[in-house]
Amino acid sequence: MTRPPRHRAWYIAGGTALGVAALAGSHALALPSFFSKILPAAPTETADSFTAPLPPLLVTSRPMSFAPLVRQVIPAVVNIAITQGGGASEDKIPPQIRGTPLEKRYRDKMRHHQEEILGAGSGFIIDPSGYIVTNNHVVGNADKVTVSLTNGQELTAHIVGVDSLTDVAVIKVESPKPLPFVTWGDSRKVEVGDWILVAGNPFGFGSSVTAGIVSARGRDLGAGSLDDFIQLDAPINPGNSGGPAFNMRGQVVAVNAAIVSPTGGSVGIGFGIPSETVAPIVEELRHFGHVDHGWLGVTLDDGNGSVQIVDVDRNGPAMKSGLKVGDQVLAVAAHPVDTARALLRSVAAAKPGDTLAFSITRKGQPLSLAVKVGKRPANVDQ
Template identity: 65%
Template sequence: MRGAARRGRFAARMMAAGMMAALASPGVSARAWADAPILVEQRPLSFAPLARKIVPAVVNIAVTQDVDEGPTKVKVPPALRGTPFEKQFRERMRSKREQMLGAGSGFIIDPSGVIVTNNHVVGAADKITVSLSDGTELQAKLVGSDELTDIAVIQVKTDKPLPFVTWGDSRKMDVGDWILAAGNPFGLGSSVTAGIISARGRDIGAGPFDDFLQLDAPINPGNSGGPSFDMRGQVVALNTAIVSPTGGSVGIGFGIPSEIVQPIVDQLRKSGHIDRGWLGVTLEDRPGGGVSIVGIDKPGPALQAGLKPGDLVNAVNGDHVDSARGLIRAVAAASPGSAVQLRIQRKGKAMDIAVVVGRRPEDNNG
């Protein structure tokens, strides 16, 4: 025993000596360790104050859709499968087969009852019921929706001002920043989850305007249409999609950045729809940067402006573009009938061409 103790003390002395030798070596110094900057100074001890602030403005959304009568099999929406509400849903449907139920989330952005959610939550609904955090249920109407970005606005009538949240600036959010996601997962009711922004600018093939924030906060079916907040309690993303082989959260969720959502919501509130600019071209990304025009629609704005297959587009209204998606988004942001200035290269020669954009047809990518 004494020998073992001596060997243990000897080993401890040797480890300490080795550490001191390492600190004394030219490559490592105690001062270098001490001078290394602290990259993460603090983390929240609790999200409770933030949750108390934002939860009253986050709503649960239930939708019904008329279906044909007949002895059809009861179809349970994915958001309710495996939850305590599945049995209740089946019993309700056996006695009332003319309606089909879906569930989602939303958030109030105006005390008068204006609510933002996803188009895929409410777009096909015949009846929309909104449940507030205090249990109040209100009927809502669709104000406007945009299928290409999956954004919708609904409105409830209320006799008193409702709690609401404000927009944050998603452009100021970095990979690694904390976010708090809120919504109605699996139809269970108001819930919050915490995580970070995992990546920016994700294209998941949902549409030509994909530019998602990737989030690792648990987001599940029923969270669609809910918000993600920064640590100030401002909305920086509209939770929209998940990647999951099981149907539940595996830590990969996607939200539309507020910089995209806010202007679309503003336009939907004004007109109920989105008018986008259109060039009438087929595009291809060019290795090394720029976008090549490989086809011209007849008739179309590009043909009328004199653009030709083989033209290389470098900028729109002075802003550089380096991908077909970037060019489509820049042109789509222009109002139909307005002019955009394209900087192109044709056979090695740079030139500017003004194009009066048209109105984007449905299901068009140029």
């Protein structure tokens, strides 16, 4: 395991009583570029100014309207209601829906179905046959999942598969007609400062959109060993969990999963799971209903541009492959790794039984090892 997480105040967003954020979206759209304005070089008339002109500054101007993009993506937005049987009473009404439109819906459902709504979240359709992506923490404990489309239609969904390690879930609805859907974008191309559009079901109000920019990449919230969040400043609130964040071409580049907030409401610091992480997990869940992550059985620490192995599980995959305490890992499968999280992500993405080429140094000497990856047991950190 890595060192204890530094941040414990991060408020994980979701559809449960502890939940906070979710958004949703739909069809992809290629929009014209808005990034065309060039400012002149800074003046140099005064003695206090720079001796040489500043280089031209590229300014990305705000779109006049996000409406064309919203019209294309919003039909694939879904709102998700999570219920369990057992009836309801006043003291069982989840606190995050009190005073919102979802409270009335909660009470109506109680009268007709004697079910308890545990919370609400969001999701987005990725296939016209009805496959929907959301967060594991939105649907993982549900007895019944109800999906509401933007046209008012309600459909019962079944859970195809969940992955608690990455907080990804896939659910499925049946529809007599093909459903609107969105496509994945490449989160590896997302840069700090890029515009972002998010959509979802905040506080049970139904389909809503907000916009902002990418604030940071590679955020570690201390929620798990594979944390690699994109930080967004677009407002995300309770009910937004599981919804998408779009680039300006209408492609999903992140799934909204968490916020940090002392009040439970948006303070402009939200986090999404990048599409490069989510997309392959979704494919595994669609085809197999579960994900088997790779595992080494080691305890790691960050070094100077490398990752140090500080402990090795007895009879674990790492020990059987020849890795030892004190080894410094420089690269996995020819890809440099300079943090424990980077190494863990590389191993977790591999299938159990795969063999990965490790470039290491041992007592100052370079060495290459073929490391056979094991199957990650439940409830382990690394």
